[in-house]
Amino acid sequence: MKASAFAYARPTSVANALELLATHGDKAKVLSGGQSLMPAMNLRLISPEFIVDIGELAELRGIVVKGDVLTIGALTRHADVLKSPEVAAHAPLLRDATAHVAHPAIRNRGTLGGSLAHADPASELPACMMALEATIIVCGPRGERRIPAQEFFTGIYETGLSPQELLVAVELPVARKRSSHFFHEFARRHGDYAIVGLAAQSIVVDGYFTDLRLGFFAVGDRPLLANAAGELVNVPVTPERLTKAAAVLSDELDPQEDQQATPAMRRHLAKVLLSRCVSTLLSRPDLRSGAPE
């Protein structure tokens, strides 16, 4: 199908975009890369009256490292994240995850900010932001707000953004010494939305986790930073410990049923990912369970 008719504006500055959103916010949609918005409009799932195309706002594009903070502009495309030496050096988890975002032609248009504002619970990047302790920066009529990723995602396609606000950047602490990461997702075809996925960041010292952040996605109405990680930090990880952590994880999940999988299958796959993640990060093949890759 085709998108229904709408009015269109292409602001030339963030201030200009915010003025437009202040006037039309409730009836407007922000167009960034358009790789989620355009399908929804073509399918007439949404029919916004007004499109604010922020594609020309060069000030929202780019990746900068300053001190121990990696800042990525909202308009930075997935293709740019993949090629960035700064991301590879300071947030390799994000690089690995972005390689799983859709397909090359989509990654050439889709943007980090667009994906986060869209907040699909099966998307890789929101879960990465939680695992990486990101801060989401938004601008609105009352100035700037800095929202921790954990508080930003509030439901299916729902975030803490108000209709008058614009997501402008994310800030990530650069990867600390001895940090390691794990990313894996189960999908029917490379680039499809995950059936279940896990983005994890850890610090391992002498065979122990001193820090572990487990960002699961496609396991509920929003990405989940699993409390199960707490069962595995600063303790010797035995198979029994891991089983206990998997039980805690199972209680935290609220998987949905869809054409791809039942809730029971998602629950099972999340536990498989947990054991693969822990066994990989600790280099402990004895902890691995589930079917071989």
Add this chain to the structure above:
Amino acid sequence: MTPVAISLDVNGERVEAHVLPRLNLADFLREHLKLTGTHVGCEHGICGACTVRVNGEIVRSCLILAIQTQDASVETIEGLSDSGEIADLQRAFRDRNALQCGFCTPGMLMAAQDLLKQSSEPDREQIREHLSGNYCRCTGYQAIVDAIETTAWSRAGRTP
């Protein structure tokens, strides 16, 4: 809604037009410019049949508005075909029967050429990954992967 003036390059020629904001690039190419080699399949970015190049990079033309291509350089399958850029790839598709109904073929050629420009000797897994966003409902993909692999070899001066 009133039409908006746009000006862009399509296959090396300057094009001026007036379009409604809702018009996507695929429909602009097909309906306004009669460049019907760009196919419209799903219209929501899943099938890859509408793949074109914008400023040298492949994109889904059903997911871009025509007015977003102001001052852009757009290349369609007609452009790549007429310039001879993909003549060897097209020959390999024909020789290996890498198409049956042909609906997906323009998008497949676009995606394949994009890969071959970035990587001189991709393995079969890389070829499959780069084509993962392009559906073919006839061939089962094997022959398409074969044709791209053969083209990569011959461009690298190697024989299988």
